[in-house]
Amino acid sequence: MTHYVLPPAAPATLAVADTAAVFPVNRVFCIGRNYAWSAGEPRPTEMPAWFMKPASAVVPAEGALPYPPETADFCHEIELVVAIGRGGRDIDAGQAEQHIWGHAAGLDLTRRDLQQQAKRAGGPWEPAKAFDHSAPCTPLVPAAGRHPRTGAIWLAVNGLERQRADIADLLWPVPELVAMLSRSVALLPGDLIFTGTPAGVGPLQAGDRITGGVAGVKDFSMTVQPRPT
Numbered sequence: 001m002t003h004y005v006l007p008p009a010a011p012a013t014l015a016v017a018d019t020a021a022v023f024p025v026n027r028v029f030c031i032g033r034n035y036a037w038s039a040g041e042p043r044p045t046e047m048p049a050w051f052m053k054p055a056s057a058v059v060p061a062e063g064a065l066p067y068p069p070e071t072a073d074f075c076h077e078i079e080l081v082v083a084i085g086r087g088g089r090d091i092d093a094g095q096a097e098q099h100i101w102g103h104a105a106g107l108d109l110t111r112r113d114l115q116q117q118a119k120r121a122g123g124p125w126e127p128a129k130a131f132d133h134s135a136p137c138t139p140l141v142p143a144a145g146r147h148p149r150t151g152a153i154w155l156a157v158n159g160l161e162r163q164r165a166d167i168a169d170l171l172w173p174v175p176e177l178v179a180m181l182s183r184s185v186a187l188l189p190g191d192l193i194f195t196g197t198p199a200g201v202g203p204l205q206a207g208d209r210i211t212g213g214v215a216g217v218k219d220f221s222m223t224v225q226p227r228p229t
């Protein structure tokens, strides 16, 4: 038996909708710009950028969301999340759905001021993206042969809608994203992919009530909790 010198961290998990079962989260991949943010924007010819968050950043999208430290510009990004059930490398886009276990709605929370700083300095994005509680997710809805490719994706703050699009408007659809990532790394069971956010990202304040979701997947609501002083 392995002798751990410290108790190993419990694996990160995501609830499975309507069951007591949980999905073990392995890694979290996030896709950069993947919706047109302005009318008439040409479809990019290059695949989008990707970055990662730690699995420990995944929390249930419910209840209190702590306002993170070191930012004055804490931003929401609503995203369709895809969970990988079967790993693989060099996955063909035409076969990609067979690797997908389920779907969720998630938030790619961002310390935007730190991201702008990183962009200016040519530095890494982790301080902006990979902080505690930065990847709230709804329970996973098992695909079981059903792969939503259309449906509203939306987010409101205090009842005022800020983001709305259709997942059919993803510039690079889910199968292409799975194929792209699998050419770069071997995808593993338990990996999550945040597929990019539509226009309308904006700042959150303590006390804000966030509601959002993806039609045909899940809706959620959370409240931003003030930073302890």
Ligand code: MN
Residues within 6 Å of the ligand: 030, 031, 032, 077, 079, 108, 194, 196, 197
């Ligand atoms: Mn994002």
